Amino acid sequence: MRKYFKMDIRDLGLAKYEDVLDLQKEFVSKRIAGNIPDTLIMVEHYPVVTLGRVAEEDSIIDREFFDKSGIPVVRTGRGGKITYHAPGQIVLYPVIDLSSRKKDISFYIDFLEKTVAGSLNRLGVPAHISEERRGVWAGSEKIAFIGVAVRRWVTFHGVSVNINNDCGPFFRMHPCGEADIKVTSAEMVLGRKLDMGEVKKVFAERFIKDLEGEYGIAFAGAVGIKQ
Amino acid sequence: MELRLPELSELNSEAVITFWHLSENERVLKDDDLVEVVTDKATFSIPAPCDGILMKIWKKDGEVIRMNDVIAEIQEDRSQ
Numbered sequence: 370m371r372k373y374f375k376m377d378i379r380d381l382g383l384a385k386y387e388d389v390l391d392l393q394k395e396f397v398s399k400r401i402a403g404n405i406p407d408t409l410i411m412v413e414h415y416p417v418v419t420l421g422r423v424a425e426e427d428s429i430i431d432r433e434f435f436d437k438s439g440i441p442v443v444r445t446g447r448g449g450k451i452t453y454h455a456p457g458q459i460v461l462y463p464v465i466d467l468s469s470r471k472k473d474i475s476f477y478i479d480f481l482e483k484t485v486a487g488s489l490n491r492l493g494v495p496a497h498i499s500e501e502r503r504g505v506w507a508g509s510e511k512i513a514f515i516g517v518a519v520r521r522w523v524t525f526h527g528v529s530v531n532i533n534n535d536c537g538p539f540f541r542m543h544p545c546g547e548a549d550i551k552v553t554s555a556e557m558v559l560g561r562k563l564d565m566g567e568v569k570k571v572f573a574e575r576f577i578k579d580l581e582g583e584y585g586i587a588f589a590g591a592v593g594i595k596q
Numbered sequence: 597m598e599l600r601l602p603e604l605s606e607l608n609s610e611a612v613i614t615f616w617h618l619s620e621n622e623r624v625l626k627d628d629d630l631v632e633v634v635t636d637k638a639t640f641s642i643p644a645p646c647d648g649i650l651m652k653i654w655k656k657d658g659e660v661i662r663m664n665d666v667i668a669e670i671q672e673d674r675s676q
Contacts, residue, residue: 422639446632449637473606474604474636475605475608476606478638503636503637520629
């Protein structure tokens, strides 16, 4: 068991989904080979619908809307079902080696949920996790969506959190493949937009703190975000 | 040798096979991705444990499996 860990935190700004997926795969290979430290990628995506490995195509209620809006639908290799990404939504892609921490996928997903809920609370959003359903919730509405992939115990994909993004497109699908899910954002809850730079800082700091706490390994160094 | 579903979670012992990267009788290389399963909100790639031949796939795409279930049989290449 390691006694401390290092982590690169990278803010990619606004980027195309497929480009960041390619980058994640590159990072996973390098992490498996031990050539890079654990890495947290933070990014906002251009509008895109993504379908996880077990998502059904008919989760898209209004395909015409997405086609006419020029919003691509991408099939991807993560867990989970259907979701939507857009500017104003923070997406976290941790590339973390779990083999020297705790080799437990459900524990890792619990950790992701807790750190997202804690970050949102810090930003003033009363978010919580649920015993019954995955994701992070604000009241009875879903605010964060999880879909992970693990290769040789190195994680990729991750979690998306609605901050300032337009949630309208979520109403043209069954988010997570479930018809009864209503979706919200930090902006809808608070009635004002949040500064994305501040949001990323809060999420990065909380992520490191919770990673230390949940896995019992100390972080070596200062939290710094590379652009 | 038997390929078994490893423990992926203490609290959740079930997974579903999503797809095999290879077919029966194909050559496998140690550490290459061999089969993908989905559990909880995650996909997990199981690597080949050795070089050899994938002799038998016991659990097909879409099948629910439990921890330690035998999912395939690999004839290990002992020539090296």
